[in-house]
Every structure is written in C-alpha cells, then in structure tokens.
Amino acid sequence: MTRDIHSTATLNDGHQIPRLGLGTWRSKKKDCARAVSFALNNEYDLIDTAQIYNNESQVGKGWKESDRARDSFFLTTKIWNWNQGYRSARKSVEKSLKKLQTDDVDLLLIHWPNVRNFSRTAETWQAMIEMQKEGLARSIGVSNFTPSLLNELIEQSEVVPAVNQVEFHTFLYQKELAEFCRERGIVLEAYSPLARGEHLDDPTLLQIAQKHGKSTAQVMLAWVIQHDLVAIPKSVHEKRILENADIFFGLDEADMQLLDGLNRDERQLNPPWAPRSRKN
Numbered sequence: 001m002t003r004d005i006h007s008t009a010t011l012n013d014g015h016q017i018p019r020l021g022l023g024t025w026r027s028k029k030k031d032c033a034r035a036v037s038f039a040l041n042n043e044y045d046l047i048d049t050a051q052i053y054n055n056e057s058q059v060g061k062g063w064k065e066s067d068r069a070r071d072s073f074f075l076t077t078k079i080w081n082w083n084q085g086y087r088s089a090r091k092s093v094e095k096s097l098k099k100l101q102t103d104d105v106d107l108l109l110i111h112w113p114n115v116r117n118f119s120r121t122a123e124t125w126q127a128m129i130e131m132q133k134e135g136l137a138r139s140i141g142v143s144n145f146t147p148s149l150l151n152e153l154i155e156q157s158e159v160v161p162a163v164n165q166v167e168f169h170t171f172l173y174q175k176e177l178a179e180f181c182r183e184r185g186i187v188l189e190a191y192s193p194l195a196r197g198e199h200l201d202d203p204t205l206l207q208i209a210q211k212h213g214k215s216t217a218q219v220m221l222a223w224v225i226q227h228d229l230v231a232i233p234k235s236v237h238e239k240r241i242l243e244n245a246d247i248f249f250g251l252d253e254a255d256m257q258l259l260d261g262l263n264r265d266e267r268q269l270n271p272p273w274a275p276r277s278r279k280n
C-alpha cells in the first residue's frame with residue numbers, strides 16, 4: 001500500500017485521522033507558533049497539543065498565521081489531570097478552544113487515567129461524550145490507557161474511545177497493546193515515536209538508514225507508519241520537521257523484523273501503572 005503525508009486512518013466514529021502529525025510537548029512558546037505554522041505550510045495535516053503543554057495559545061497563533069483554513073487540518077488537545085471531573089473538564093475545554101482560536105477540536109483526549117480514583121476519569125469521559133454530541137470535539141479518545149483501563153471505561157459508558165495515544169517506538173514495541181486496540185477498533189497513536197532522540201545512533205537503525213539513504217529518525221517513523229499506526233514526532237527545527245515528513249519510502253520485511261527486534265520495553269515516561277523502565 002502506498003502512503004504519503006496525507007494518508008489517514010479511519011476512526012471508529014467514521015472520521016479520518018492523518019497518519020503523521022507534529023507534536024508540541026516542550027516546544028517553547030517562541031518556537032511553537034513558528035513550528036506549527038511551518039508544518040502546516042509544509043503539508044502536515046495534524047497538530048498535537050495539550051492543556052499541560054502551556055502552549056495552546058501558541059498553537060492557535062501558529063495555525064492562524066499559516067495559510068491553512070481551520071477545517072483543512074486535524075487538531076488535538078488533551079484534558080489535563082487536575083481538570084478531570086464532569087464540570088471542570090468542560091470548563092477546561094472551553095478555555096482550550098479559546099486559546100486555540102477554534103470552535104472545535106478534531107480530537108479531544110483524556111491525557112492520563114486517574115488510576116486511584118477512576119470514577120473521576122469516567123465522569124470526564126461522560127462530559128466528553130456530551131461535548132462530542134454538541135460539536136466541541138469531533139472525536140474523543142484517551143491517552144496512556146492499558147487494556148484493562150480501556151475495558152473499564154468501555155464497560156462504564158459503552159462508548160469506545162476512537163484513539164489511545166501512548167508511548168510507542170522501536171525501543172518500546174507495545175505489540176499486545178497495539179493488537180488489543182486494533183481488535184476493538186481503537187487507533188493507536190504513537191507518542192515519542194523518536195524515543196525523544198535517545199537512540200538515533202543505534203547500529204541497527206544506522207544500518208537500515210544507510211540502506212535506504214535516510215536518517216535514523218526517518219527509519220523510526222517509517223516503522224511506526226508501517227505498523228499501521230499514527231505518529232506525532234515533535235520538532236521545532238524546520239529541517240527536522242521536513243525530514244520527519246519524508247518517511248513514506250517503504251521498509252521491507254527484513255527491515256521490519258530487525259526493527260521489531262530492537263524492543264527493550266524502554267519507556268521515556270513512567271506511567272503510574274507501569275513497571276519501572278530500565279532507562280529511569
């Protein structure tokens with residue numbers, strides 16, 4: 001199957017999500033608007049932000065300064081932990097929409113499950129279901145959910161999240177989670193798809209990169225896309241934003257096997273429910 005930067009995956013509510021997007025975590029204020037605007041003017045169709053990134057206003061400024069109309073690209077934000085709960089979730093989303101200078105987002109996510117008090121997360125989900133009906137969010141989903149937390153949410157509401165955004169890269173190949181999401185029609189969106197640049201000098205990555213005349217970052221991203229997932233690499237550098245979009249070159253079966261074998265279950269972020277990763 002030939003894919004390009006405009007390729008999409010179909011969500012369980014019928015909407016489309018682009019396969020590639022720009023992440024903005026830790027994009028500093030002055031860089032963020034410029035990076036968003038540059039990415040949108042260079043064919044990116046998805047921008048990922050979150051309340052806690054403290055840059056929603058910059059994302060709003062960035063897209064407004066770009067050549068793109070709001071309905072021509074996909075925008076995601078996430079409800080932060082302290083905004084969970086029925087009323088506060090809604091209030092926080094109204095604030096986010098103002099900062100983002102938009103009437104709606106394409107995807108609204110619960111940033112983290114509240115594992116100590118899951119009823120708070122279930123209430124948040126209920127508010128999101130209503131916000132979706134009212135048109136404030138076209139699609140709704142979650143982030144950092146395990147299969148059992150997904151099951152718990154689905155049992156309580158019967159609305160299956162459209163997306164689960166989780167850490168996923170060649171050094172954290174979450175195969176079972178990907179399988180679980182696929183079986184239930186949940187699109188897995190890979191965050192930190194470059195493992196935050198920690199292993200770009202890995203010899204296997206270098207070998208495959210050399211074979212295709214690409215960079216190791218491009219190989220890592222192509223691997224995510226070829227697993228039929230969505231990837232949202234972050235950069236504030238124009239050269240890298242372009243490089244990270246030039247990833248539709250096609251890894252072969254042997255490359256994929258070697259890359260699958262790089263897994264070390266190594267997390268860049270340690271969720272409260274996960275065993276501590278080797279790295280941290």
Ligand SMILES: NC(=O)c1ccc[n+]([C@@H]2O[C@H](COP(=O)([O-])OP(=O)(O)OC[C@H]3O[C@@H](n4cnc5c(N)ncnc54)[C@H](OP(=O)(O)O)[C@@H]3O)[C@@H](O)[C@H]2O)c1
Binds near residue numbers: 025
């Ligand atoms: N839902 C969640 O809990 C969650 C958690 C983490 C991340 N996310 C989302 O996922 C996005 C991506 O994850 P991430 O930011 O953690 O990590 P990432 O995309 O894996 O890596 C970003 C790092 O790699 C560098 N980089 C980017 N492209 C490069 C290239 N071609 N060559 C070399 N270095 C490169 C960036 O630096 P420069 O910017 O200096 O280029 C930055 O330091 C986030 O920005 C955020 O939107 C979500």
